[in-house]
Amino acid sequence: MSTHPPDESLSVGFVLLHRFTLMPFAAFVDCLRLAADEGDRSRQQRCRWTFMASNSEVVLSSSGAAISPCEPFSDPTEFDYIVVVGGIQAEGDRQDAAALAYLCKAAGAGVPLVGLCSGVFALIQAGLMKGRRCCVSWYHHRAMVQRFPAIEPVADRLFIDDGDRLTCAGGAAAADLATYLIERHRGKAWAMKSLNIMLLDEARAGTHPQPQPVVYGKIEDRLVRRAIAVLEQHLGEAIPMQALAERVGISRRNLERRFRDTLGVSPLKFSRDLRLRFGLWLLHYTGKSITEIGERCGFADTAHFSRHFRSAFDVTPSEMRKRSDRVDPFFLPIDGRPTL
Known part of the structure; x- marks a missing residue:
């Protein structure tokens, strides 16, 4: 070379x-x-x-x-x-x-x-x-x-x-x-x-994750959109809500109110659901182990990831991987459950 x-x-x-x-x-x-x-x-x-x-x-x-x-x-x-x-x-x-x-x-x-x-x-x-x-x-x-x-x-x-x-x-x-x-x-x-x-801020490394498709309706609140953009850029970590509010430029209480008014959920739950969706996507499109996926999605350990995953999707990560050819994460609503 x-x-x-x-x-x-x-x-x-x-x-x-x-x-x-x-x-x-x-x-x-x-x-x-x-x-x-x-x-x-x-x-x-x-x-x-x-x-x-x-x-x-x-x-x-x-x-x-x-x-x-x-x-x-x-x-x-x-x-x-x-x-x-x-x-x-x-x-x-x-x-x-x-x-x-x-x-x-x-x-x-x-x-x-x-x-x-x-x-x-x-x-x-x-x-x-x-x-x-x-x-x-x-x-x-x-x-x-x-x-x-x-x-x-x-x-x-x-x-x-x-x-x-x-x-x-x-x-x-x-x-x-x-x-x-x-x-x-x-x-x-x-x-x-x-x-x-070309008006690009910086070069992303090859290891940078591909943006995963997340499906939700049009969001009118500009600050909620900004907060979601921050969360999407940090799918591998659980961002503290105070830090997220500071990134957006509002108080934590105001951030929580805006999320509930716009999406019907707290920013904490939305962040966790987003990372779980990323985990679903990784199960579907990669061969990474469930332990690796849990870590990649910012969960403390495999048990923590599996517990929240099952609560969100009614199946364990292992069961979902077996059925991945019947579930397309692109078409799952952010807070929905797959039809298996």
Whole structure:
């Protein structure tokens, strides 16, 4: 793998598959563009990028936007990384044999490969992920398990750096991965330059949890929304209610009144329910042990987690895991019980 010291150039080749997902591609390449020179003139100076595709000068994204022109596949050793951006996953989709062959050639030459969003499916189809963990969006987790049962998908983090294989859940996490690589090759100042211009506060680490889907209605109270945002950012800890009130800028008594008026529950119960929902999500989408999940959700011990989980969902975490194929946490109301 390339080990350039900071202040050397970074070269990335993009392999765009048919109907590739536009946002992760745009987030990744714009981080490169903004780190490429002192201004914002899109000059490929300290970072270089090339768009490549098989048998076409124009590639359509999943939204219908086109990237043109794209170049034929070139010598993979010209690049520090080859980034494959995947498309919509549908039964019966034809594999891009030329792209898969190129990825194999790049792997044989020792060039690190990056699977962005559903691009990881192409790395698997090319036989390049055997014995490896791969990061995948929670949204694609079930499809990967069904299509590739021998692969270990990870859906509770943003990206995984496994040396010569890097995989990313996609979406906004593509900017985090790009920043990670820019910092490695160009230094932290250049990485932060990209984020600042893109109006992003900071880069999230690869171990940062993917946002889990939480379903509740529109919340009118602005301060309650702010408090919920804080709770969502700290799913791994039980935030004291006084500290939460201080973060929002109101008294604890006012915070509790607003939660009861808006949601019908105390902020303490809402926080616990949110962490329990996160535990349900982890049971559904990861292979972590129940002990690990309880710790990840901020509970003091497994017994504490299991007791509250059973009270919320009428089943133990172990029983829920056995029935996870019949319960989709995306559609569970925040204070509801699953229909098993």
